[in-house]
Amino acid sequence: MGYYLNSNKVYSLYGSEADSPYFVDKTLLLEELIPLVESGNKHICITRPRRFGKSVMAMMVAAFFSKGFDSSSIFNSLKISGTPKYRKHLNQHNVIYINYSKAANLSKSYDEFIARVEMSLIRDLHKEFPDVAFWEGASPIEDLELIHEETQASFIFVFDEWDCIFHKKYITGDDRERYINFLAALTKDTGYVSLSYMTGVLPIAKYSSGSTINNFDEYTMATDDKFSEFFGFTESEVDELYCRYEARVTERNVSREDLKYWYDGYQTPLSERMYNPRSVVFALERNRIRSYWTSTGPYSEISTYIVNDKDDVKKDIALMVAGGSVRAEIEEFAATAMNLRTKNEIFSAMVVYGFLNYEDGKVHIPNRELMDEFSKTIRRVEAW
Numbered sequence: 001m002g003y004y005l006n007s008n009k010v011y012s013l014y015g016s017e018a019d020s021p022y023f024v025d026k027t028l029l030l031e032e033l034i035p036l037v038e039s040g041n042k043h044i045c046i047t048r049p050r051r052f053g054k055s056v057m058a059m060m061v062a063a064f065f066s067k068g069f070d071s072s073s074i075f076n077s078l079k080i081s082g083t084p085k086y087r088k089h090l091n092q093h094n095v096i097y098i099n100y101s102k103a104a105n106l107s108k109s110y111d112e113f114i115a116r117v118e119m120s121l122i123r124d125l126h127k128e129f130p131d132v133a134f135w136e137g138a139s140p141i142e143d144l145e146l147i148h149e150e151t152q153a154s155f156i157f158v159f160d161e162w163d164c165i166f167h168k169k170y171i172t173g174d175d176r177e178r179y180i181n182f183l184a185a186l187t188k189d190t191g192y193v194s195l196s197y198m199t200g201v202l203p204i205a206k207y208s209s210g211s212t213i214n215n216f217d218e219y220t221m222a223t224d225d226k227f228s229e230f231f232g233f234t235e236s237e238v239d240e241l242y243c244r245y246e247a248r249v250t251e252r253n254v255s256r257e258d259l260k261y262w263y264d265g266y267q268t269p270l271s272e273r274m275y276n277p278r279s280v281v282f283a284l285e286r287n288r289i290r291s292y293w294t295s296t297g298p299y300s301e302i303s304t305y306i307v308n309d310k311d312d313v314k315k316d317i318a319l320m321v322a323g324g325s326v327r328a329e330i331e332e333f334a335a336t337a338m339n340l341r342t343k344n345e346i347f348s349a350m351v352v353y354g355f356l357n358y359e360d361g362k363v364h365i366p367n368r369e370l371m372d373e374f375s376k377t378i379r380r381v382e383a384w
Contacts, residue, residue, distance in 0.1 A: 002124030004096050006068025014063040015074050017056050021244060022281045024237050027080035029057060029230040030064050034085050036195050037065070037093070037156065043187055043196040043216040045162070047203050048231045049266075049354025051278035051293075052221075054199040055099070057230060058160040061197050065156050066095035093194065094128075095156045096121070101164040110175035113165060114182060129153070141185055148192035156195045157187060163200035180213060188215045201353060222330060222351055222358050225269045232266060232274035245284045258289045265366025266357050276354075279369055291369045313343050320356075321374050325364035 001008050017023060036042035048054050063071050064080070070091055075081055098117065107113035121140040129147050138146070147153050165171055165179055187196045196216070203220055204213050219227050233241070242256045259280055266274040279292045316326040328347040340346045347363050350356040355373070357366040365371050 001068040002127055003120045004098050005121070005124035005128055006066045006095055007062075007097055008069055010059045010062040010066065010095075010097050011069045011071050011074075014056070014059040015071075017059070018074050018078070020281075021248060022241050022284050024233060024241070024277070025078050026053070026057060026230045027060065027064070027075065027078045028083075029227065030061065030080045030089075031083045031085075032227070033061065033195065033197065034089055037089065040154065040194050041191075043193070043198075045198040045200070045204055045213075045216040045218045046227055046231070047200055047218065047220050047352070049221065049352070050201060051276055052231045052354070053277050054231065055160050058097070058099075058158050058197070058199050061156075062095045062097040062158045065089060065091070065093040066097070067091050067093055068095070093156050094153060095158060096124075097158040097160070099160040101161040104165045104168055107168075107170075109170050110165070110172070110178065113168075114179070141190075144192045145190065148190075154192050154194045157193065157197065159183075159196070159198040161200055162198050163202040166202065184213045184215075188213070203352070220352075221266070221268065223269060228268035228270070228272065228274075233277045233280055234275075235273055238275050238280060241280065241284060249287055251287075253287050254283055254289050259283065262289055262291075262368045265370075266354070267359060271359075276367075276369065291372045293369055293373055313346055316343065316347075317374065318378070320363070320365045321371065321378065325359075325362040327361055328358070328363045329361075330358050330363070
């Protein structure tokens with residue numbers, strides 16, 4: 001077991017999630033992934049707003065497939081255990097799980113960030129495959145190709161928060177392109193990949209024809225219904241969680257209507273309502289309704305466009321705070337732009353990050369929790 005390769009940490013982290021009293025079983029996502037693993041060389045990227053369970057699902061994927069440990073004690077009681085190919089794939093694969101936010105938060109430059117990732121991966125590969133004649137000074141990509149050539153071993157890659165590096169102040173435009181090239185080289189046109197499973201907030205940026213990761217099939221919340229049921233909580237799932245809450249808590253301060261008013265408001269392309277899962281769980285665990293959103297990172301950046309009233313956006317924000325909706329043309333790739341130039345780009349970024357919901361060609365503030373965040377922004381600006 002290594003730091004990235006067949007790491008024990010995903011077993012312990014996902015096991016802790018599964019033991020939570022407000023855990024929701026989403027393991028049937030694995031049934032969707034197994035055929036991709038069997039066919040080999042498949043690549044998917046699932047993007048969702050923050051706090052929609054992406055990291056938990058990434059840990060689940062790694063904990064199920066990885067041969068680094070026996071996770072049957074977790075999965076035997078979950079939905080995936082009732083599917084035909086459960087035993088065939090449980091803990092049978094080499095899994096490289098990388099949460100890029102870890103290295104990004106520990107680094108002060110792109111070079112330091114990518115060096116951390118590469119050195120950790122090289123160390124894991126050399127430890128796991130000691131009989132392979134590695135070349136001195138080779139890259140992890142060359143090591144993986146050599147391992148596959150000599151042993152026919154293949155790998156499942158699980159990349160969590162692939163885009164977190166884009167939000168670091170030390171990253172330049174050139175750094176972004178270098179990072180995209182790294183991801184493309186690691187996964188594209190290689191025989192050692194069984195599956196690449198990648199999650200983040202931002203859609204994969206098409207910076208240039210030479211650096212596009214065009215081998216990934218992308219699934220976003222605004223335009224793709226596939227995989228939607230596995231991210232966020234549905235009405236029936238929140239109903240079930242509330243029943244558990246009623247059974248556990250004697251003095252209840254949270255009503256079922258509170259959960260809907262505060263944390264509902266998102267939807268899939270097929271119009272199924274979705275709740276912010278992190279806030280629902282926090283409210284039930286702490287027996288208190290409040291905003292559990294933290295106004296940091298991208299929200300702070302986007303709020304500058306509101307404050308500066310770029311492209312008359314202030315008027316539309318005021319209308320939405322009053323409960324209205326505004327017509328907009330949403331282009332999800334606009335969220336990857338370093339400078340948001342138009343109102344539609346600003347609203348597109350807000351949809352991608354989960355600050356607005358997009359429905360029938362219009363954007364609106366989805367719930368009370370986000371309404372509070374927009375109201376705070378307004379109150380900070382004297383002119384408003």
